[in-house]
Amino acid sequence: MKSWLASLFHVTIDFQESHMFFPTIVMWVLLFLLALIFIIYGRPYLCALRTGERTLSFSTSHIDKLRLIGTLVLTIAYFLSMDYVGDFFPNTGLGFLFMSIPFMFCLSLLYVHNLNRRKFLTLSLNALIAPGLAWYVLAKLFHITLP
């Protein structure tokens, strides 16, 4: 009886396969939790969907699509161009400097409401000064690697 119990808890781990031992357990736990979440919260939600009590949309009317998607597009363009331009000036951080200025300018322009001359001037100056300052302090004074 005792040896049967002991063999039940006995575990041997094959070293060649040991990299998957823990991840497999974690994945099963995740699946189990997901199933549990579905049973407890998912089913009533689906029922409510079917009867029309709820709708699937995340109330998209509140989402400022222009600013959200604009942020994503600008960020991706910023990352891509920074890497590309940085390759022309290796180890100087100039890719970062040259691309941050237009990026910050565009992002500010995207975010600003009721644009007027004064606001335009402030955000333009900010787009010039902030990256310049960051580049000078980090790359020149602190010798931090920048794209």
Add this chain to the structure above:
Amino acid sequence: MDLLADLTPLFFTLVFVGVLIGILFGAIPGMTATMAVAVCLPLTYSLNLREGLALLLGLYVGGISGGLVPAILLNIPGTPSSITTTFDGYPMTVNGDGEKALKIGIISSLFGGLFSAAILFFFAPALADIAIKFSYVEKFLIIFLALTVIASLSSNVLVGIFSGVLGVWISLIGTYDVSVGGNGDTRLMFDFMVPYLEEGFSLLPVLIGLFGLATILQEAEKGVKDEPLCADVSLSNRAKFSMRDFKGQIINLFRSSSIGTFVGMLPGVGGSAASVLSYTQAKNFSKDPSKLGTGAPEGVIASEASNNGLTGGALIPLLSLGIPGDSTTAVLIGAFTLQGIQVGPLFIGENMETWHTMMVALVVANLVMFFVMFFAIKYIAKVITVPKYILYPIIVMMCVVGAYAINYGIMFDVWTLLLFGVFGYLSGKIGIEVAPLIIGFILGNSAEVYFVKSLESFGTLTIFFTKSPIAMFLWVLIAVSITYSIYTTVKSIRTKRANAGH
């Protein structure tokens, strides 16, 4: 005295700068202490550990404290932990007692911060002394306990634990490292990802993405509107503040600071839980509970003493067990790793100087916070009016710097930043909780090593129960925390049903 040698003018300047930037971050709604630490991390790359810590602890203390300014003046919590400050702080402003409310909040913050620093100083070394005797079995159980505690205190237990386990899963992506006794094989990815993900996701880009970029995306979704100034930020001096306002509040101060410190010690539980808990307790113990919520100073005291009590509390598990107490200390782990120092039970004993310097930095940060806020509050209050279209682009730029520079220039880290920024934004939509996820992500790799190595050497699952009295004690704690979470879930479901029935 080596300690004195560390306390250079640079050290104090860094604490001061940290506190100042932290307060600004805290005071601007939507930006948090975690974000302040994450965004400013690149500044520490070229500093040594102690100077870096001076800056980061300053940011932490400042960031937590700054939240009271918009909470009191605008009825908008600057950080999640100052939600309860709005309950009484804003009514006080409406009544013309804005300045009084701010100063009461600042003094409570100072008290909470110093109280928790004292607890940290005495408690962390003691806890580390116990933890030093832990073998892999107990270390695994501690992590297991941490994850169950996070889950039991999440707003939704099941989703909380799911988020934690998901974090563990993400941390396992990469190589099962030979240096920790693994076989060097990669897992949980397709072949084409190997060149990028051989080392797994780096901690800091993940953190900066989740706490920096995700916040910007959330704000972009809302349209980046500047807060309308409902209250007059220029403070009227109708009601002068005096220390007499604290009369009869000493017990409240101690109780709230203790609650804050204790909640801070629980992993993954942030300041909002601490301040809500201590506010409810202040209400329970108040002589006149109906006054709370209408502009009672004791409400502000309860909220602010507890959320600053969090700072020292959250550092206790970090420095004695290597487990971060909240999301900000999770980012601090990144700063330690950066300097090549592993936090855990051995940290304090092996780095006595650093430990003492940290304590000095923490106390100085609290004092600086007090003086800056107490005497310059009028100017800080104006910060809330700095337009977001100027601030947010700067934040994104700093996020990029932090992610790129962390491993000395790897573009993939910047993409990791974007990936987790979007992930953080989406998880807010579907309800995944970021704090448990981060704790799981940080502890995942250690959990694996402790678990697998324990089994490899003992060959049986029973070892986790029978290894030592400490292991059994930890199981008792785990059982308590699981029972508690089941109890609260069942209770909330019942009240929901009862409400639906009416």
